[in-house]
Amino acid sequence: MSTPFYVSPQQAMADRAEYARKGIARGRSVVVLQYTDGVLFVAENPSRALHKVSEIYDRIAFAAVGKYNEFENLRIGGVRYADLRGYTYDRNDVTARGLANVYAQTLGTIFSSAGEKPYEVELIVAEVGAAPEDDQIYRLPHDGSIVDEHGSVAVGGNADQISSYLDQRHRDGMTLAEALKLAVDSLNRDNNGGKERTLTAEQLEVAVLDRTRPQQRKFKRILGRQLSRLLEEGTTPPSAEENSAEPSED
Template sequence: MSTPFYVSPQQAMADRAEYARKGIARGRSVVVLQYTDGILFVAENPSRALHKVSEIYDRIAFAAVGKYNEFENLRIGGVRYADLRGYTYARTDVTARGLANVYAQTLGTIFSSVAEKPYEVELIVAEVGEGPEDDQVYRLPHDGSIVDEHGSVAVGGNADQISSYLDQRHRDGMTLGEALKLAMESLSRDTNGGERTLTADQLEVAVLDRTRPRQRKFRRLLGRQLSRLLEEGAAPGTGEADGEADASGATPDTPGSPEDDSGK
């Protein structure tokens, strides 16, 4: 009987971390930026069925890169946690910090377990506050650590290069149009330093809009509204407040529309 090959715990953890990082780097990037009226999420994602950015609760959104089945399981678990806590206590007791702690425990346990492979995912959990100073953005790498981010953050793909680009150009007080333009410019840069052309069809864009008069602050930017923002670099109009139809053809207060509150 042969003797099992010995691997030190340090080397085993390093190998698991390298495995997870390589899997995450193969995915397309997601960037999150704070702007005057909220938090912007922009993902390079041509699929209209498989979302990288989703709503978790009233003021909380989730973005992820990596293996879809793994981060989708985490998203569903986060929604269940938020719904249960909001129902048991109060809606205001559901916070991004609490959700980030739950995700950190889950990712850390999986990463440390020798019985299963580490998750090839990196998450962002964000909560919009009453003002820009109250916004919360947390990045959770594959090992379950929590990084408190401010201003801008990028995950997946060539995240280091994109983050450096954003850090040099992001500033407080940006409008939605300015933030979207900066996100587009950062995602358009490839690993060789060149630039690509991205269109609205290749992007998944959503915001947590603190000025939205409804309890739920999450909304997606789709169709003509997104195209107009990309072309003009201007903030959106007051379509939600005055009942303007969105890209699906339903007004926000019409039952069955994507932003119907009846599901909460």
């Protein structure tokens, strides 16, 4: 009888982690950052049918990179968890922290199981609070760990380079247009070593958790003319804005 090939547990886990990271890095990036009225989500995503950013519950949204079928299953599970908990107890009992813990258990179990491959996904769960200091952003890598993020975070693609760019330039109190410009500028840098590029509105998926919305559900997608206007507003020089006589739109 031949001796079975032995791989140490440490090496096996390292190989699984490397496999998942390579799959995640092949995906287009997603950026999440705080602005004065809430949390902004910006993804490089030309598809209008397959979303990387979605609403989970009243104040909670979800963003993901990696394999679509895998993170879509996780999104659906999160919606079911939130609906059941809100119905059974109270809507205020549904929190981003609780949802992140559920996702962490699921991802951790799959990652440590020898019977199936690890999920090639990285998730962000965010909740908008009554004030900026109450906002919550959690990043969940493929292994089920939870990272409590503040200010800004990027996943997928060249996430390290994008995160460094965001950390140097993000500041508290940014307007939506300023935050959107920063997010798009950071995504423009994820060019896989090619020439510098400029992403257009048609190549972006943009959504916000807006704390100023009067309704209970704070999630809103930014599309079409509104997105184009915000992109133009973010690139307008301050002197031109000051000299403009046109009234601002709501």
